[in-house]
Amino acid sequence: MKHAKKVVLAFSGGVDTSACIPFLLNEYGVDEVVAFAADLGQGDELESVRQKALTAGASQSLVDDLIKPFIEEFAFPAIRANALYEGKYPLSTALARPLIARRLVEIAREVGADAVAHGCTGKGNDQVRFDLAIGTLAPELKVLTPAREWTMSREELITYGERFGIPAPVSKKSPYSIDLNLLGRSIEAGSLEDLSLPPMEDVFQMTSSIEKSPEKFDEIEILFENGNPIAIDGIHLDPVSLISKVNILAGRHGFGRIDMIENRVVGIKSREIYETPGLLLLIKAHQELESLTLPADVLKTKLNIDRQWAELVYQGLWFTPLKNALDGFIERTQNDVNGSIKIRLHKGNMIIIGRNSTNNSLYLSDYSTYGNKDKFQHQLAKGFIYIWGLPSRIWAEVNSRKELK
Numbered sequence: 001m002k003h004a005k006k007v008v009l010a011f012s013g014g015v016d017t018s019a020c021i022p023f024l025l026n027e028y029g030v031d032e033v034v035a036f037a038a039d040l041g042q043g044d045e046l047e048s049v050r051q052k053a054l055t056a057g058a059s060q061s062l063v064d065d066l067i068k069p070f071i072e073e074f075a076f077p078a079i080r081a082n083a084l085y086e087g088k089y090p091l092s093t094a095l096a097r098p099l100i101a102r103r104l105v106e107i108a109r110e111v112g113a114d115a116v117a118h119g120c121t122g123k124g125n126d127q128v129r130f131d132l133a134i135g136t137l138a139p140e141l142k143v144l145t146p147a148r149e150w151t152m153s154r155e156e157l158i159t160y161g162e163r164f165g166i167p168a169p170v171s172k173k174s175p176y177s178i179d180l181n182l183l184g185r186s187i188e189a190g191s192l193e194d195l196s197l198p199p200m201e202d203v204f205q206m207t208s209s210i211e212k213s214p215e216k217f218d219e220i221e222i223l224f225e226n227g228n229p230i231a232i233d234g235i236h237l238d239p240v241s242l243i244s245k246v247n248i249l250a251g252r253h254g255f256g257r258i259d260m261i262e263n264r265v266v267g268i269k270s271r272e273i274y275e276t277p278g279l280l281l282l283i284k285a286h287q288e289l290e291s292l293t294l295p296a297d298v299l300k301t302k303l304n305i306d307r308q309w310a311e312l313v314y315q316g317l318w319f320t321p322l323k324n325a326l327d328g329f330i331e332r333t334q335n336d337v338n339g340s341i342k343i344r345l346h347k348g349n350m351i352i353i354g355r356n357s358t359n360n361s362l363y364l365s366d367y368s369t370y371g372n373k374d375k376f377q378h379q380l381a382k383g384f385i386y387i388w389g390l391p392s393r394i395w396a397e398v399n400s401r402k403e404l405k
């Protein structure tokens with residue numbers, strides 16, 4: 001059966017997405033496959049990725065540099081939202097998906113395709129993110145998902161690919177499944193499936209081990225403006241350069257490793273290792289600046305909004321009215337988030353060693369001090385506590401009477 005005429009495929013150069021090309025052409029009866037690979041700072045040789053798609057039978061193979069929008073429109077909002085899924089994972093993989101989906105849809109419209117395709121399996125979160133984003137942005141496009149339907153094992157897949165000139169993976173195959181971009185690396189499978197063991201050192205690339213990290217600490221100062229990191233040690237940097245620089249500074253001290261069991265959208269638990277040195281450091285520094293500059297009730301409400309924001313993004317709900325509404329709340333709060341946070345990096349730790357906000361610090365020593373310049377009116381606390389505790393005292397009075405009866 002003919003599933004579509006012209007398809008734009010999200011292409012990574014791996015065996016799975018490569019096999020998608022002959023599969024779409026032969027099994028799905030598609031006339032033409034246009035491959036699209038995104039440069040998100042993963043450091044792949046993208047010209048050879050582009051060639052691979054042509055070898056596998058794509059009629060056109062496109063590579064787009066999306067690093068700038070990735071950092072500005074996806075990573076920076078995540079920093080402003082202190083986004084940590086289940087309190088731990090800074091969404092380095094999840095944030096890339098709505099951007100790739102958005103570009104897939106744009107290309108499909110540019111080349112007049114009637115469908116888009118991705119090579120995600122039926123077990124992961126990424127299929128959810130692609131399907132939902134595409135469905136919202138372009139309800140008119142079909143979404144073809146060969147890897148969710150074929151029943152080939154990995155060996156069968158490699159053999160299938162070889163029939164169409166797709167070379168088997170050359171280097172001795174990595175035992176891990178890895179996703180990477182400028183924000184970090186996500187690593188699962190292989191020996192990581194034994195939950196009783198720590199990850200082997202060979203899973204890491206962006207972060208040093210504690211043993212090999214420098215004996216001497218480094219100190220850095222991050223300047224924020226409206227919740228966005230804009231300078232390191234007084235030097236202003238564009239968002240992409242800033243993230244790249246913090247990745248290196250924090251990574252060499254072994255900061256940014258996460259080993260977690262997480263709850264996937266499809267209902268299973270999985271164990272994933274992340275290394276996201278720059279993003280994690282910037283989120284923690286941003287959080288610290290908010291503690292200093294946001295009023296108590298705003299801060300506490302934002303903790304809930306932030307948690308919900310991270311959950312929506314993890315679950316593939318980037319392009320939704322609820323996500324937009326939460327963004328609205330977050331943006332309103334960020335006008336106050338100006339100042340700098342000083343950090344010491346040492347042996348896998350980031351330690352906050354200084355906070356400063358000239359215009360927005362709500363820590364007024366007039367009130368907070370224990371010294372003799374104290375303006376706080378101690379005697380008024382008594383009346384406040386009388387009224388604050390009234391409901392529970394009334395309850396206690398009523399209930400103690402009952403017990404006496």
Ligand code: ARG
Pocket residue numbers: 091093094125126177178179186187188272
């Ligand atoms: N669990 C992460 C997420 O859902 C990463 C998924 C990709 N991981 C991988 N090792 N291929 O965002």
